[in-house]
Amino acid sequence: MMTWLPRRAAGYRSPVTTSIALFTRDLRVHDNPVLHAAAAADRCIPLFVLDDAIVSSAFFNANRAAFLSDCLADLDRSLRDRGGELVVRRGKLADEVARVVRAHDVTEIHVAADVSRYARRREEALEALGADLHVHDQSINAVPPLSLTPSGGGDHFAVFTPYFRRWETMHRRGVLRAPGRLTVPEISGEAPGRLHHGTPSPELAAGGETVGRELMADWVRTGVEDYADLHDALADDATSHLSPHLHFGTVSVTELLDRAGTASEGAQAYTRQLAWRDFHHQVLAARPESATKDYRTRNDRWRRSDRDFEAWRDGRTGYPIVDAAMRQLDREGWMHNRARLIVASFLCKTLYLDWRRGAQHFVDLLVDCDLANNQMNWQWVAGTGTDTRPNRVHNPLAQARRYDPDGTYVKRYLPALADLAPQHVHEPWTLPEEERKALDYPAPIVDLREAADRFAAARSRKR
């Protein structure tokens, strides 16, 4: 038998350093601590593993698969511009990384920190591969979950405002440059193919860092200053549309906060929204069971009506503001934030159906769907979350008149109502009999007065 030294035998030092930059939810070359550090090695392998565990989970969907495909293709182009490429593998993450480690004498693995159980296991598995593991600042939040606790004790904040006061005082790291040239060992040479995972929404936005950075640039230049005034105006759609980019890390939240600044009222309001994201992440990190269980139960005995749920899901409730929003979700894989609030409240408070069903439908369609934000916002609306006013009900008509006064938003997604005057568009049942019958639009499935009474009665009975 020939003498053969294991590569990682004690005392052995490879003459060259070879790193893996393992991309996770940071699919960008700018302001990426992982890539920045990994690129300092002699050779660097930018790697993304499409983990079977994620692809087969109930939290993956066709829209996120399509968006992710865009992200990987764009990342590959950016890396090729720098002399590198993106290596994409599919399978069990640790196995795939191990294969690359063995095949290319990898000496160091760089990855971003993350608090989810999945991510902690990933770290353990990477630790066992023999190369030095460098876990960098997490990229998902501006302030990492569980790094702030109330001064009076407790492992997390349960109310937003005191959290935000502390959040604002936290130091943020500086924004990192994209690496210049990369030296990647001879490896695969093939651009990542598209991932097929069902049919995406027809008007799904494109993904990728290039698109994300353009959106960010436009947003900080012309959008954010009006955010305070316009963020709830449904028809204007004057929100950033950056949520899927924040989810996949094609835009860095640290860079975004830096560039948005706090000069205008709009920038301050927007910063607050980004802090809500971190707030929800720290709630779910501390109470992971809140993804499926009431954070604070109100002992609701939710109705179980498939008929009502399906009418809501398919945009056939007879309330135009609700139905338009559900059509937007179907068409774009995205929904205006104010509309999310309205439809969620309609499901939980008006129809009195379980928030989990609604949350799961969002998970199934939203391109930006983030578990912590989705579940905790649903719980907030349902009154089982961190809202300190658990009985608050959003009246869909009041919301519609206030945030879509002339019905432009409703008409955009419900062409059947295109010719209605503003005073009828949100309540087509007020039209004269014949005109109403001529509309291809259903009658309301529920009476708001009765629904409010039902909710109040259910809540008072159970306290």
Place this chain on the structure above:
DNA sequence: GGGCAATTCAG
């Protein structure tokens, strides 16, 4: 400085 009541204020 720990523990408690009072106070403040919340998407």
Place this chain on the structure above:
DNA sequence: TGAATTGCC
């Protein structure tokens, strides 16, 4: 209504 902070001992 209840969480967080503040003020008091």
